[in-house]
Amino acid sequence: MSIDKNVRVDVAPNVFTREFEGELVVLDLEGGDYYGLDALGRQLWEGLTHGKSPAEVAAEVAVEFDVALATVEADFTNLTKELLERKLLVARG
Secondary structure, rough: OOOOOOOOEOOOOEEEEEEEEOOOEEEEEEOEEEEEHHHHHHHHHHHHHOOOOOOHHHHHHHHHHHOOOHHHHHHHHHHHHHHHHHOOEEEOO
16 A cells, blocks of 8 residues: 555544553554554654644654654654554545
C-alpha cells in the first residue's frame, strides 16, 4: 500500500486509546490488536485525529525540534501507512 503524505484519516470504528506508562496505547477492540506509540508517535496520532495530514504534523515537529523536515515527513508518512494497514485508522474517501 502506498499513501500520500497529505492523506486525511479517521480513527477506525472500535479503536480506542489509553495512556499507559508514558506510551499511547491504541487498542482495536474488534481485532484484539494493540499498538504502542512513543511521544512523537503520539503527537502524530493526535494531529491525525484532529484532521491534519502526516505532512502538516511533520512540519510542526520539524520546527519544534529543529530537525530535517524530509526525515520527519517520511517517518510520519510510513507510520501513518502502518496504522492504516493495521486498520487502526481509515483513510477518508
